[in-house]
Amino acid sequence: MGIIALIRGGEPVKYKNYYEVLGVSKDASQEAIRKAYKNLAKKYHPDLNKNSSESETKFKEISEAYEVLKDPEKRRKYDELQNAAKFQHGSEFDPREYGFDYQTAGRRGGATDFGSDEFSDFFNMFFGGGGFGSDDIFAGFGGSNRTRQGTSRTAGGYTAPDTDIEAEMEIDLLEAYRGGEKQVRLNTENGEKTLKVKIPKGVTDGNRIKLKGQGRTDPQTGKKGDLYIKLSLRNDREFSLEGIDLYKEVKITPWEAALGAKVSVRTLEENVNVKIPAGIEPGKKLKLKGKGYRKGSGAQGDLYLTVKIVNPPKLSEREKELYQKLQEVSEFTPNR
Known part of the structure; x- marks a missing residue:
C-alpha cells in the first residue's frame, strides 16, 4: 500500500547536485544520463548488496537524481534552480531564509508525493509537490519572479482557493502493462483515509489518473476538488x-x-x-x-x-x- 507523505517542517535542507551524483556533465545528453544511471543502479542495487545500508542509501540517491534528470521539464526547472542557487552538493540551507515555508508547504499547493519518504526533502520540496507551483520555486533564490499558476479562482469578489491536489505514485512495469488496482493512504485535511486507485492497462510514465471529488474542500462553497495521481514507473530489474x-x-x-x-x-x-x-x-x-x-x-x-x-x-x-x-x-x- 502506498502513502502520500508530507514534508517535515523546520529542518535544514541539503542541496542536491544531481549531475554530480550521476557523474555526468551539466550538458550531458539524455542517453548519457540514462547510461550513467543504469551502470550505477546495477552497482548499488540493494538486491546485489545485501545488508549494505550504504549501498541502499546510494541507490536511493542515484534514483532520485535520475528521476529529475530523465524528465526534460524537471531537468529544465532544476537547471534554473541550480543556476540561481549556486550551492555545493550536500550544503545545507534553511528554506525559510529564501521565502519557502515548510509549515505551509503541505497545505497550500495541494500536491503531495506518493513514496516521498524514499527521496530527500530537497526533492520533495521542489519536485514532489510540497506546496509550491512549478514556476515559483526559483524566486527565493534570486531567480525570475514568477507566480504560481492556477492557485486560485476569482468570482464575484471571492477568491477561491485551489482545491485540486496532484500526487505521484510509483508502480511496477507489470502493473502498468496489465493494469489493476492499488490501495493508497492519503493524508487529508480530515485525517488519513484509504483510496482504491484503478490503473488502466498500458499506462506510461507521467500519465495521470483523476479521482473526482477527492481533493480539498472550498471552505466557502463546500465544493470538493479532484485528486490527480501522476504515475511513475519503477525501475525494473529485468526490463x-x-x-x-x-x-x-x-x-x-x-x-x-x-x-x-x-x-x-x-x-x-x-x-x-x-x-x-x-x-x-x-x-x-x-x-x-x-x-x-x-x-x-x-x-x-x-x-x-x-x-x-x-x-x-x-x-x-x-x-x-x-x-x-x-x-x-x-x-x-x-x-x-
Missing part, C-alpha cells in the same frame, strides 16, 4: 523501457554463441523461443518485433535482446578436457 520499446539481456553459453541455439526468453506476456545465430558476438542486439510495451491506445513496441555470454562458474574434468582439445585444434587467434 528497461524506452518509449514503448523494451530492452533486456539474454544470457547464453559460449557453445551456444559459437554453434547457435534456441533459448527461451520471457516477455511481458509469455515465454518465446528465440533463435541465436551461430557465431554471435557479445553485445549484439536481437529484435523481437511486436514484443515490446503495449500502450492503452493499442500501439506496441519491440523487444530488444542484448546478448551476454556467460562462462560456467566451475568446469568439470571432462569440460576442461574438451576446452583443452578445442584450444589445441582451433586456429582462431583474435589478439595476434
Whole structure:
C-alpha cells in the first residue's frame, strides 16, 4: 500500500547536485544520463548488496537524481534552480531564509508525493509537490519572479482557493502493462483515509489518473476538488523501457554463441523461443518485433535482446578436457 507523505517542517535542507551524483556533465545528453544511471543502479542495487545500508542509501540517491534528470521539464526547472542557487552538493540551507515555508508547504499547493519518504526533502520540496507551483520555486533564490499558476479562482469578489491536489505514485512495469488496482493512504485535511486507485492497462510514465471529488474542500462553497495521481514507473530489474520499446539481456553459453541455439526468453506476456545465430558476438542486439510495451491506445513496441555470454562458474574434468582439445585444434587467434 502506498502513502502520500508530507514534508517535515523546520529542518535544514541539503542541496542536491544531481549531475554530480550521476557523474555526468551539466550538458550531458539524455542517453548519457540514462547510461550513467543504469551502470550505477546495477552497482548499488540493494538486491546485489545485501545488508549494505550504504549501498541502499546510494541507490536511493542515484534514483532520485535520475528521476529529475530523465524528465526534460524537471531537468529544465532544476537547471534554473541550480543556476540561481549556486550551492555545493550536500550544503545545507534553511528554506525559510529564501521565502519557502515548510509549515505551509503541505497545505497550500495541494500536491503531495506518493513514496516521498524514499527521496530527500530537497526533492520533495521542489519536485514532489510540497506546496509550491512549478514556476515559483526559483524566486527565493534570486531567480525570475514568477507566480504560481492556477492557485486560485476569482468570482464575484471571492477568491477561491485551489482545491485540486496532484500526487505521484510509483508502480511496477507489470502493473502498468496489465493494469489493476492499488490501495493508497492519503493524508487529508480530515485525517488519513484509504483510496482504491484503478490503473488502466498500458499506462506510461507521467500519465495521470483523476479521482473526482477527492481533493480539498472550498471552505466557502463546500465544493470538493479532484485528486490527480501522476504515475511513475519503477525501475525494473529485468526490463528497461524506452518509449514503448523494451530492452533486456539474454544470457547464453559460449557453445551456444559459437554453434547457435534456441533459448527461451520471457516477455511481458509469455515465454518465446528465440533463435541465436551461430557465431554471435557479445553485445549484439536481437529484435523481437511486436514484443515490446503495449500502450492503452493499442500501439506496441519491440523487444530488444542484448546478448551476454556467460562462462560456467566451475568446469568439470571432462569440460576442461574438451576446452583443452578445442584450444589445441582451433586456429582462431583474435589478439595476434
